[in-house]
Amino acid sequence: MLLRALYFGGPASRNELSAATGLSAATVSTMTGDLLADNVIVEAGHVDSDGGRPRVLLKVNPAYGYAVGVDVGETQVRVELFDLGMNVRARAHYAVRSAKHDPELVARHILTGVDAVIAEGEVPARQVLGVGVGVPGIVEPGADALVRAKTFGWEAVPLGALLRAGTSLPLFVDNGAKTMGQAELWFGSGRGTTDAIIILVGSGVGGAIVTDGRVYRGAGMAAGEVGHLKVVAGGRACRCGARGCLEAYLGAEAILDRAGVVADSADEEAALARLLEEGSPVLGETVHLLGVGLSSLVHLFNPERIVIGGWAGLLLGGRLLDGIRAATAANTLAQPFQPESVVLGRLGPDAVALGAATLVVEPFFGDAAYPASVPTIA
Amino acid sequence: MLLRALYFGGPASRNELSAATGLSAATVSTMTGDLLADNVIVEAGHVDSDGGRPRVLLKVNPAYGYAVGVDVGETQVRVELFDLGMNVRARAHYAVRSAKHDPELVARHILTGVDAVIAEGEVPARQVLGVGVGVPGIVEPGADALVRAKTFGWEAVPLGALLRAGTSLPLFVDNGAKTMGQAELWFGSGRGTTDAIIILVGSGVGGAIVTDGRVYRGAGMAAGEVGHLKVVAGGRACRCGARGCLEAYLGAEAILDRAGVVADSADEEAALARLLEEGSPVLGETVHLLGVGLSSLVHLFNPERIVIGGWAGLLLGGRLLDGIRAATAANTLAQPFQPESVVLGRLGPDAVALGAATLVVEPFFGDAAYPASVPTIA
DNA sequence: GACCATAATCTAAGCCTCGAAGAAAGTCAG
DNA sequence: CTGACTTTCTTCGAGGCTTAGATTATGGTC
Numbered sequence: 001m002l003l004r005a006l007y008f009g010g011p012a013s014r015n016e017l018s019a020a021t022g023l024s025a026a027t028v029s030t031m032t033g034d035l036l037a038d039n040v041i042v043e044a045g046h047v048d049s050d051g052g053r054p055r056v057l058l059k060v061n062p063a064y065g066y067a068v069g070v071d072v073g074e075t076q077v078r079v080e081l082f083d084l085g086m087n088v089r090a091r092a093h094y095a096v097r098s099a100k101h102d103p104e105l106v107a108r109h110i111l112t113g114v115d116a117v118i119a120e121g122e123v124p125a126r127q128v129l130g131v132g133v134g135v136p137g138i139v140e141p142g143a144d145a146l147v148r149a150k151t152f153g154w155e156a157v158p159l160g161a162l163l164r165a166g167t168s169l170p171l172f173v174d175n176g177a178k179t180m181g182q183a184e185l186w187f188g189s190g191r192g193t194t195d196a197i198i199i200l201v202g203s204g205v206g207g208a209i210v211t212d213g214r215v216y217r218g219a220g221m222a223a224g225e226v227g228h229l230k231v232v233a234g235g236r237a238c239r240c241g242a243r244g245c246l247e248a249y250l251g252a253e254a255i256l257d258r259a260g261v262v263a264d265s266a267d268e269e270a271a272l273a274r275l276l277e278e279g280s281p282v283l284g285e286t287v288h289l290l291g292v293g294l295s296s297l298v299h300l301f302n303p304e305r306i307v308i309g310g311w312a313g314l315l316l317g318g319r320l321l322d323g324i325r326a327a328t329a330a331n332t333l334a335q336p337f338q339p340e341s342v343v344l345g346r347l348g349p350d351a352v353a354l355g356a357a358t359l360v361v362e363p364f365f366g367d368a369a370y371p372a373s374v375p376t377i378a
Numbered sequence: 379m380l381l382r383a384l385y386f387g388g389p390a391s392r393n394e395l396s397a398a399t400g401l402s403a404a405t406v407s408t409m410t411g412d413l414l415a416d417n418v419i420v421e422a423g424h425v426d427s428d429g430g431r432p433r434v435l436l437k438v439n440p441a442y443g444y445a446v447g448v449d450v451g452e453t454q455v456r457v458e459l460f461d462l463g464m465n466v467r468a469r470a471h472y473a474v475r476s477a478k479h480d481p482e483l484v485a486r487h488i489l490t491g492v493d494a495v496i497a498e499g500e501v502p503a504r505q506v507l508g509v510g511v512g513v514p515g516i517v518e519p520g521a522d523a524l525v526r527a528k529t530f531g532w533e534a535v536p537l538g539a540l541l542r543a544g545t546s547l548p549l550f551v552d553n554g555a556k557t558m559g560q561a562e563l564w565f566g567s568g569r570g571t572t573d574a575i576i577i578l579v580g581s582g583v584g585g586a587i588v589t590d591g592r593v594y595r596g597a598g599m600a601a602g603e604v605g606h607l608k609v610v611a612g613g614r615a616c617r618c619g620a621r622g623c624l625e626a627y628l629g630a631e632a633i634l635d636r637a638g639v640v641a642d643s644a645d646e647e648a649a650l651a652r653l654l655e656e657g658s659p660v661l662g663e664t665v666h667l668l669g670v671g672l673s674s675l676v677h678l679f680n681p682e683r684i685v686i687g688g689w690a691g692l693l694l695g696g697r698l699l700d701g702i703r704a705a706t707a708a709n710t711l712a713q714p715f716q717p718e719s720v721v722l723g724r725l726g727p728d729a730v731a732l733g734a735a736t737l738v739v740e741p742f743f744g745d746a747a748y749p750a751s752v753p754t755i756a
Numbered sequence: 757g758a759c760c761a762t763a764a765t766c767t768a769a770g771c772c773t774c775g776a777a778g779a780a781a782g783t784c785a786g
Numbered sequence: 787c788t789g790a791c792t793t794t795c796t797t798c799g800a801g802g803c804t805t806a807g808a809t810t811a812t813g814g815t816c
Contacts, residue, residue, distance in 0.1 A: 052762020053812040195597040218680025219573040222714035225677040242709040299603040302596025331620040336600035430793020
């Protein structure tokens with residue numbers, strides 16, 4: 001609890017911690033004493049007195065531990081080493097031939113990358129708290145971390161098992177959009193909210209739903225698939241097999257397709273930028289449909305904030321944010337929705353690895369250890 | 379924690395409680411001793427031994443306290459008194475002229491009803507733990523409990539304030555669909571799940587979304603408005619002002635309207651039953667759109683179970699459940715969805731008052747008292 | 757330099773939880 | 787019927803965490 005308060009509340013004095021956590025000053029004092037002794041936290045300067053004893057500021061020691069974040073993307077595997085302050089200490093990239101995503105090759109890239117960044121970052125191995133991996137598609141819970149990703153042709157790839165064979169570090173695998181969402185939540189535009197929607201538009205559409213301050217994963221880790229929210233019953237075919245999904249209209253691929261632009265994945269960004277420059281009736285429809293989708297989300301989740309991110313999302317939002325807000329408001333009851341609550345992401349499209357690293361750090365900050373809501377009696 | 383385990387886990391021995399809660403047998407023993415002394419729990423028979431000392435079963439004392447549940451409906455205000463076991467002890471109904479829902483009149487009905495059922499139930503006033511009220515529309519958080527309900531013409535009715543002027547009992551006001559959903563969650567088809575969608579189809583469409591074992595209310599208590607999930611962008615006009623809402627197709631009113639049947643609200647049930655009997659192309663479309671809506675919900679929430687309730691929902695589901703399951707599956711990725719997870723509600727349409735009473739009881743069972751996810755530092 | 761204000765620490769007490777030991781209340785074999 | 791055995795429940799002392807209240811530390815103000 002204290003660690004979380006310090007981590008997200010920036011440097012703070014013991015006194016502020018006492019107020020923030022509700023613990024007594026005495027408890028904070030003894031606890032911080034222990035944490036200081038264990039080197040988990042460190043002093044971070046003083047604040048000049050305004051009449052009394054000056055406050056000593058404390059913060060989490062960034063060098064106490066390190067986390068590896070991995071982004072398994074369409075074109076490359078990116079591996080990055082972060083300290084607890086989420087500063088990058090080392091990077092490694094491995095290009096992947098677009099069509100071919102051999103699971104074993106990907107796993108090998110990840111494992112080599114992990115060793116490489118730990119070596120390059122000059123970090124003692126025992127201080128590495130774990131490896132977080134963000135992948136496309138749906139990840140099943142369980143030690144094997146079965147991954148289903150249509151875009152990669154992965155049906156049930158046991159990525160967890162493949163990686164565990166090559167490293168003994170704690171391992172966390174999750175959908176890349178969710179890791180990116182968690183990054184926006186912790187360090188980006190979602191900061192400070194407890195109920196938010198983070199929608200990530202890239203080539204496709206993904207997202208993360210934040211409830212009670214945490215990314216909601218549902219009963220089987222598959223919640224938050226914003227891309228497959230239906231906006232037009234019986235509408236355009238989506239690559240998931242269904243019809244009328246948001247992703248069938250909103251991802252860069254879908255937008256370009258609808259506009260009749262031919263572009264392979266490497267050119268998508270330039271092509272979309274050109275489309276925005278030149279204008280197109282498709283864009284108006286896109287904004288409208290995004291508004292419809294967001295209004296559904298508002299009515300379902302009543303979020304405090306809606307963050308639009310991902311490279312295509314930032315491109316669209318940069319020019320059309322007002323339109324998106326208006327389109328959402330037009331479909332939404334006035335009470336639960338303020339247009340200004342729709343904002344753009346702040347972290348850019350490369351935050352998947354950062355978010356993956358936060359998966360490692362999250363349990364370190366106390367996991368919240370919620371009591372099981374209802375204990376089961378046999 | 380012990381109370382919750384006992385309440386939802388039925389009668390149980392101290393030993394079972396120890397296993398269920400993770401507390402040691404010693405702790406359970408002392409705690410239950412205190413609870414017994416305070417009369418919060420009582421013994422509930424024995425289980426014959428199978429070789430050792432027989433177990434003494436414990437349960438929550440239903441007579442320890444009482445809760446009043448109120449259902450503010452279209453045609454009447456229903457007030458019911460429940461004991462902790464949620465057995466009805468007394469009822470009072472007050473007819474309301476359909477069109478006219480004068481807030482002060484409604485409040486007066488509620489207050490008279492509360493006094494009436496407490497008197498009729500012969501319950502000591504100090505044992506009444508509070509009053510829960512289920513209303514249509516959206517309830518704003520705060521002491522005034524501002525209610526916005528288009529169907530009643532309520533713009534911002536401070537129902538909480540009106541009631542608090544006439545009673546000093548603790549007061550809980552929430553949307554009726556959510557209270558009903560909580561009733562299904564605690565005592566009906568949702569029992570035992572921690573992640574569920576409960577969709578209630580009556581004249582309109584409402585719902586409750588259960589995450590982490592509790593009804594999710596979002597940042598402003600307005601989450602879970604399943605009726606305003608959009609299924610057809612730019613589709614039929616909904617009474618909320620937007621277009622293409624699920625409620626514009628799925629509520630009894632909308633179904634009958636689409637089928638060209640004229641029926642006022644008193645006849646809706648009979649008319650819908652006749653439509654189901656006779657068949658209609660509208661029904662196929664309804665099933666399809668419900669499937670589309672549910673598939674959106676599955677992708678967003680990845681629930682363990684989907685409960686269809688409300689009088690119209692039970693009517694539809696009774697005949698067309700297989701079709702609904704198939705329509706949902708057709709629009710949903712295979713991994714997160716099993717068709718059998720769609721089930722019918724078990725409590726019938728009168729569970730609003732029951733659910734409202736659970737609002738009163740909920741904090742009594744320990745509120746879960748989740749630590750604030752991130753303490754705020756000034 | 758006396759006095760005040762605020763921050764941090766120390767101290768003793770209270771509460772919760774647990775392990776270990778043992779009491780209670782049965783079954784079962786002979 | 788008796789003694790061994792099984793399982794449930796209770797008691798007791800120890801240990802840990804948290805707190806209120808007193809105390810010490812560190813600076814400003816007059």
